[in-house]
Amino acid sequence: MQTAVACSNKEKLVIFSALIFPNFLIFQKFSSMSDVKKYTMAEVAEHNDKKSLWIVIDKSVYDVTKFQNEHPGGEEILRDVAGKDASEDFEDVGHSADARKIMKKYKIGDLA
Ligand code: HEM
Secondary structure, rough: OOOOOOOHHHHHHHHHHHHHHHHHHHHHHHHHHHOOOOOOOOHOOOOOEOOOOEEEEOOOOEEEOOOOOOOOOOHHHHHHOOOEEOOOHHHOOOOHHHHHHHHOEEEEEEEO
């Protein structure tokens, strides 16, 4: 024997929401975790010396304070572009794929 379950559209909507909503909350949590911080050029410009050295490359903001002493191209060259957009200088050097991998570690956000 088959029992027919009558289910109104409203009930269907409630069941659907109950199934989806917890997942939606989890989704929201994870997507907010991946939110990238935004900085203005004025904020970046404040970090312009060896004590706090930020640079912008291709609209990404990097805090290279801890990397400056390790930079194979020397620390002086990074200090020259401290607090500035160094995209052109970075590309001019023709940095290797390895360099691009290293830089990911120092990304702190995007340009607003
Ligand atoms: C997070 C940012 C940066 C990272 C991780 C990085 C990393 C590196 C690495 C690993 C090298 C060794 C060569 C290579 O593998 O390509 C290098 C060399 C060099 N870098 Fe950078 N670099 C950064 C930013 C910059 C910037 C902004 C400039 C210029 C203003 C610069 C100028 C140089 C120069 C002149 C060399 C030496 C090239 C040579 O001797 O042939 N770098 N860098």
